[in-house]
Amino acid sequence: MIEGELADPRIGLAVVTEVKMEPQMRVALVFVSVAGDLTEQRRGLDGLIAARGFLKAELGTRLGMRRVPELRFELDRSEERQARIDKLLARSRKRHPDSPPQPLPQSPMEE
Secondary structure, three states, X not given: OHHHHOOOOOOOOEEEEEEEEOOXXXXXXXXXXXXXXXXXXXXXXXXXXXXXXXXXXXXXXXXXXXXXXXXXXXXXXHHHHHHHHHHHHHHHHHHOOOOOOOOOOOOHHHO
């Protein structure tokens, strides 16, 4: 819907990466990845915010929902964070080439 039906030139290439719903289903936090530098990403986010009413109405119609949650858009920074972590790990490996890699801690789900 974002790519094919929104004519706002600010949006550019935007991809929904995740949606988190509040327990009461009143608010949907929509994480988006927008191509470009920080200025273009901000502009794309502004375009999505401006189209919020249209998107909400379309979701209600297409999904047959009487109450559509409020849409809150946020830039997804997970790729940037992962790139930063990879860079720090590579730097650490360069400084300490003889150190064995440390295992990652297990999450509670893996136990």
